[in-house]
Amino acid sequence: MKAILRALRAELAAIFGDPQILSVMVVSLAIYALIYPYPYRPELLREVPVAVVDLDNSAGSRQLARDIEASEAVAVVARPPTMAEAERLVHERRAYGILLVPQGFERELLRGRQSPIAIYADASYFLMYQKALTGIAGPARTTGVQVQVARQLATGTSRTEALSGASPIALVEVPLFNPAGGYATYILPAAFVLILQQTMMMGLGLVATRRAPSADPLPWRMLGRAGAWLGLYALLLPMYLVVLPWAYGLPWLGHLPALATLGVPFVLAVGFLAQAVAAVLRRAEIVQMVLLSLGMPLFFLSGFSWPIESLPPLLRAAAQAIPSTAMIEGYVRSAQMGAGLAELAPLIRQLWLLAFAYAGITLLLRLGASGSRLSTARPQVRSREAGDAL
Amino acid sequence: MSGLVTAIRREFRLIRRHPALIGLTVVLPLALCVLLAFVFRSGVATNLPVAVVDLDRSSLSRQVVRMLDATPDVEVSARADSLPEARSLILSGRARGALLLPAGFERDALRGARPEAVIFYDNQHMSAGSVVARGARNAVTAASGGLSVSLREAQGAGSLQATAAAQPMLLQTHALFNPALDYVDFLLAALMPAVIQLMAAAATTYAVSLDFGPGRHARVLPRLAGGLLPAMLGKLLPYTFLFMLILGIYDIGLYGWLGVPLRGSLLLMGVGAALFIIACQLIGALCFLLTRDFARAISFVGVILAPALGYMGIGFPREAMPPLAQAWSALIPGTWYIQLRIDQSLRATPMDLSVWPVLYLLAIAVALGLIVLLRLDRMRSALAPATARTARRTA
Numbered sequence: 001m002k003a004i005l006r007a008l009r010a011e012l013a014a015i016f017g018d019p020q021i022l023s024v025m026v027v028s029l030a031i032y033a034l035i036y037p038y039p040y041r042p043e044l045l046r047e048v049p050v051a052v053v054d055l056d057n058s059a060g061s062r063q064l065a066r067d068i069e070a071s072e073a074v075a076v077v078a079r080p081p082t083m084a085e086a087e088r089l090v091h092e093r094r095a096y097g098i099l100l101v102p103q104g105f106e107r108e109l110l111r112g113r114q115s116p117i118a119i120y121a122d123a124s125y126f127l128m129y130q131k132a133l134t135g136i137a138g139p140a141r142t143t144g145v146q147v148q149v150a151r152q153l154a155t156g157t158s159r160t161e162a163l164s165g166a167s168p169i170a171l172v173e174v175p176l177f178n179p180a181g182g183y184a185t186y187i188l189p190a191a192f193v194l195i196l197q198q199t200m201m202m203g204l205g206l207v208a209t210r211r212a213p214s215a216d217p218l219p220w221r222m223l224g225r226a227g228a229w230l231g232l233y234a235l236l237l238p239m240y241l242v243v244l245p246w247a248y249g250l251p252w253l254g255h256l257p258a259l260a261t262l263g264v265p266f267v268l269a270v271g272f273l274a275q276a277v278a279a280v281l282r283r284a285e286i287v288q289m290v291l292l293s294l295g296m297p298l299f300f301l302s303g304f305s306w307p308i309e310s311l312p313p314l315l316r317a318a319a320q321a322i323p324s325t326a327m328i329e330g331y332v333r334s335a336q337m338g339a340g341l342a343e344l345a346p347l348i349r350q351l352w353l354l355a356f357a358y359a360g361i362t363l364l365l366r367l368g369a370s371g372s373r374l375s376t377a378r379p380q381v382r383s384r385e386a387g388d389a390l
Numbered sequence: 391m392s393g394l395v396t397a398i399r400r401e402f403r404l405i406r407r408h409p410a411l412i413g414l415t416v417v418l419p420l421a422l423c424v425l426l427a428f429v430f431r432s433g434v435a436t437n438l439p440v441a442v443v444d445l446d447r448s449s450l451s452r453q454v455v456r457m458l459d460a461t462p463d464v465e466v467s468a469r470a471d472s473l474p475e476a477r478s479l480i481l482s483g484r485a486r487g488a489l490l491l492p493a494g495f496e497r498d499a500l501r502g503a504r505p506e507a508v509i510f511y512d513n514q515h516m517s518a519g520s521v522v523a524r525g526a527r528n529a530v531t532a533a534s535g536g537l538s539v540s541l542r543e544a545q546g547a548g549s550l551q552a553t554a555a556a557q558p559m560l561l562q563t564h565a566l567f568n569p570a571l572d573y574v575d576f577l578l579a580a581l582m583p584a585v586i587q588l589m590a591a592a593a594t595t596y597a598v599s600l601d602f603g604p605g606r607h608a609r610v611l612p613r614l615a616g617g618l619l620p621a622m623l624g625k626l627l628p629y630t631f632l633f634m635l636i637l638g639i640y641d642i643g644l645y646g647w648l649g650v651p652l653r654g655s656l657l658l659m660g661v662g663a664a665l666f667i668i669a670c671q672l673i674g675a676l677c678f679l680l681t682r683d684f685a686r687a688i689s690f691v692g693v694i695l696a697p698a699l700g701y702m703g704i705g706f707p708r709e710a711m712p713p714l715a716q717a718w719s720a721l722i723p724g725t726w727y728i729q730l731r732i733d734q735s736l737r738a739t740p741m742d743l744s745v746w747p748v749l750y751l752l753a754i755a756v757a758l759g760l761i762v763l764l765r766l767d768r769m770r771s772a773l774a775p776a777t778a779r780t781a782r783r784t785a
Contacts, residue, residue: 020683020686031693036697036700038715039701040711042710045707116560118561119562121564125703126705137561137563167504167538168499168502168534169533170505170506171527171531172506172507172508175511176480176510176514178516187706206685285599285684286410286413289592289688292588293422294422295696296584296696297425297429300426301429304515306577307486307517309437310436312428312432315428329483332514343482
């Protein structure tokens with residue numbers, strides 16, 4: 001018991017006594033909290049600039065342009081006379097969509113033939129593409145249905161009949177959990193979990209490379225350290241995953257007990273993974289650089305921004321070994337979607353499994369290398385051979 | 391000139407002697423390239439699991455379900471008896487959405503009462519959710535259109551006439567520059583440069599720390615190279631070369647193996663890539679020279695360049711960001727390099743517009759280079775009296 005407490009105190013002292021480690025684990029955590037969410041503050045994309053090329057110049061085509069102008073998603077910024085000029089605007093990034101109304105648009109429509117119009121949307125930026133497309137296509141479809149209903153009303157059919165003839169099945173689309181499709185709501189919760197994991201790994205990895213040798217048995221020391229991590233992150237994790245989302249006005253449906261059941265195995269898994277990484281990479285600088293480089297790839301591997309179903313099976317399995325994969329899913333499902341413990345159970349199990357697995361790997365690595373490597377604490381650039389200078 | 395060559399030679403010797411440097415400049419970037427390529431290799435998300443709540447169990451409802459299953463976007467993974475059951479499937483991640491077909495669906499459709507099919511989709515996972523919504527939209531629209539035409543034909547209209555009446559205005563949608571809406575073209579082309587941006591800066595921070603770190607003789611390299619400028623170039627260029635090589639290999643994979651279109655000027659891409667990497671390296675070098683402490687410097691590099699992907703406007707476009715975020719993103723080399731890449735690979739942008747990102751990169755690189763030189767100069771002059779003093783004392 002004493003050995004455990006000693007290790008706990010030593011770990012906390014190592015974190016709070018070393019300004020470098022404190023700056024990695026706490027200061028950069030705070031800076032990331034400010035910098036990372038900032039570009040997404042507006043949440044939604046509105047008034048995407050589009051151009052209208054009206055070759056018909058009829059009452060019908062002008063009405064169509066007005067309907068599009070009225071939509072919130074797009075703003076008509078130019079009415080160039082030719083398609084080539086409109087494309088130039090897209091190349092200049094001054095417009096992201098083009099509506100082309102061909103000559104004879106109204107005439108065809110009045111004759112009862114199918115009258116085509118064309119929408120070009122810039123697909124080199126996906127969000128712009130979606131907005132430009134829906135912003136133009138929505139009003140255009142409405143106009144189309146109006147035309148058809150009007151035609152049928154003219155032939156004496158009733159209004160409901162006319163509508164149902166146009167499309168006998170109505171489709172209602174109900175977006176769940178993030179109904180407005182806010183980008184900050186989408187990306188930030190996952191990013192917060194990943195930032196937490198990366199800064200924690202970096203900090204604890206540094207602690208592990210700079211640790212003074214101790215005579216206490218390794219399992220006790222590991223238990224004591226785990227206690228120190230849990231204590232520290234009992235503060236930091238709710239700050240990041242409860243207070244921060246609230247400060248940014250993100251929806252939060254979670255429950256603190258659910259967050260705790262996810263958080264405890266997550267902190268343990270990340271902590272022990274950091275020990276294992278430090279045992280393999282050994283030197284502080286390398287640990288930091290490798291973890292820094294891995295941040296972005298891990299985000300995409302977590303299956304958040306890119307559906308995990310679309311990863312190759314092998315990669316999908318490998319991604320499960322990283323604590324953030326399960327934690328991002330668990331946290332998002334709990335906090336943003338309101339999932340209960342029953343739905344979270346497999347993820348919680350997975351996090352516990354990872355915690356035990358990495359603790360075991362750390363034990364094996366340390367025991368395998370014990371004795372000879374007890375003195376590698378705090379390797380410094382300074383201690384390397386002087387021959388580098390030439 | 392010979393000083394520069396000496397400095398470059400010395401740097402390559404340094405790299406050979408530090409396995410860590412080789413790992414960080416060659417092995418890790420290549421491994422990450424391969425990893426990301428495999429993540430996005432499928433290009434478009436297909437066969438996302440969707441639950442079906444079919445309360446009608448009629449031939450029409452079954453046909454809608456079949457059509458849903460047939461779209462490439464989704465596959466029907468589960469049948470739920472009630473909405474709460476479907477909701478639980480979505481919450482646990484076993485389905486990305488659920489299609490509800492209410493009781494009386496077929497009867498109402500044939501009667502002309504316009505029944506509602508409802509697609510619930512998980513919009514918290516926006517990329518998966520929008521694919522599911524698109525799949526359901528296509529399936530239901532197709533089923534509805536088919537029914538509309540057959541109803542009209544039953545009323546005695548010709549088939550062409552029936553189609554025109556059902557859809558008076560034909561919307562042709564075109565995806566400019568990226569007709570297949572392929573994720574590979576879009577994201578992968580931008581992602582790796584963001585990773586390389588970070589790695590080039592981090593590797594340079596490390597390399598500079600080997601010469602200018604505490605306890606190092608900061609004047610050795612400038613003296614050896616015969617001046618500050620050749621010393622700085624000699625330090626940077628070997629890594630520029632290595633990272634250019636990585637980018638080159640990556641691009642061969644992207645444009646060759648994965649078949650991403652390349653429609654612009656290779657020369658412009660090359661010049662842009664070199665300026666981009668040099669600018670990233672200068673950020674790494676500057677972070678170290680300002681802090682003179684590796685751990686702090688690498689934290690700075692992280693703070694500046696790790697969130698950079700968000701600022702570069704790949705996902706959430708720059709135009710929609712707050713003005714301050716737009717200004718900050720204009721200072722990040724990756725913003726312009728990725729714009730250049732998108733222009734030259736997907737968009738085939740006219741030349742007079744293509745040069746702008748390169749000019750921005752040049753401006754960033756020159757500005758950073760001047761700051762680094764100034765800082766080096768001040769470090770040297772701060773060191774000089776101290777060294778003279780120690781020299782006198784030892785004499």
